């Protein structure tokens with residue numbers, strides 16, 4: 001039987017739970033679909049795949065990623081959020097109320113599991129991996145997909161670190177890591193960097209950085225014991241075929257993220273990389289009543305705290321949207337929710353990356 005909620009949240013990371021905390025405290029009884037290994041990520045989101053989180057305010061000693069997410073989930077529930085451990089596999093945003101179908105429940109003709117007057121998309125993103133030999137063994141024991149998150153941990157201090165990637169993110173991550181590592185090697189598959197000219201100049205001028213063009217990683221090697229750390233990286237020159245083994249204690253992937261937007265593709269405006277476009281400084285998408293928060297709409301910062309912040313924004317905007325709808329102010333709703341193409345935070349409007357990724 002189809003249930004109705006005033007507002008539904010899809011996702012279970014910091015953005016989704018922050019939105020849920022605000023909406024449930026506002027007595028809107030949100031329903032939150034946390035997913036069942038949606039996109040391969042456990043309920044709780046990306047932080048469930050990490051150990052210590054040291055940059056989330058309020059935890060001076062750090063907190064484990066899963067513990068932080070368990071606490072957020074408990075806080076959502078405390079105020080009355082209805083959490084459903086299922087994945088939404090189909091979403092109809094073309095008619096109102098919005099309709100959503102669960103996994104195993106989306107055959108032709110099946111009634112939607114839920115309808116909602118407003119929806120918050122907080123489905124997150126996944127950092128791309130390279131499936132290198134040894135990757136599973138040394139993931140989070142030397143290998144990371146986030147220099148800003150992990151660069152400062154002791155295992156990387158004064159060690160040789162390697163970054164893979166040739167774009168702006170790779171250049172930024174490498175520059176950031178020079179604060180901690182003794183040397184940073186950047187492996188670039190092609191014979192040129194895709195990073196902006198200014199970024200390239202800074203990277204190549206940094207005495208701690210070596211850029212190896214036409215190089216690819218082959219295998220991560222390390223200590224052969226439980227939770228052993230990586231110690232070496234086997235790499236190959238893809239022009240000459242020559243292989244070498246580097247001493248390396250850290251490996252940072254900067255090869256992009258995949259936003260989880262398959263549900264809304266063809267319904268919401270997305271940018272050229274598949275991120276949901278939102279009006280700058282807001283969670284408004286191209287459909288009034290549909291809001292987006294967290295990494296699914298943020299390709300610049302991708303942090304737990306920025307996701308939580310955008311979850312708060314989405315909740316407050318959804319609350320306002322529902323209040324306007326209740327007061328029967330359709331003009332106001334359209335005005336608040338209107339997204340003009342030129343206002344969206346797409347590539348054309350994203351300012352240059354800041355030089356310091358911590359900012």
Ligand SMILES: Cc1cc2nc3c(=O)[nH]c(=O)nc-3n(C[C@H](O)[C@H](O)[C@H](O)COP(=O)(O)OP(=O)(O)OC[C@H]3O[C@@H](n4cnc5c(N)ncnc54)[C@H](O)[C@@H]3O)c2cc1C
Nearest residue numbers: 011012013014015035045046088124149294295302303304
């Ligand atoms: C290894 C690692 C370490 C990190 N360390 C830090 C750190 O120390 N500090 C920091 O600030 N940030 C860190 N980050 C980044 C941080 O985890 C993300 O910025 C943040 O989790 C994004 O939150 P989010 O709410 O957008 O969604 P996510 O955390 O991406 O979660 C989205 C959730 O929604 C679920 N979902 C997706 N589709 C559906 C669907 N159709 N139906 C139901 N559920 C769905 C997914 O399964 C997932 O569980 C790290 C990231 C990684 C990968």
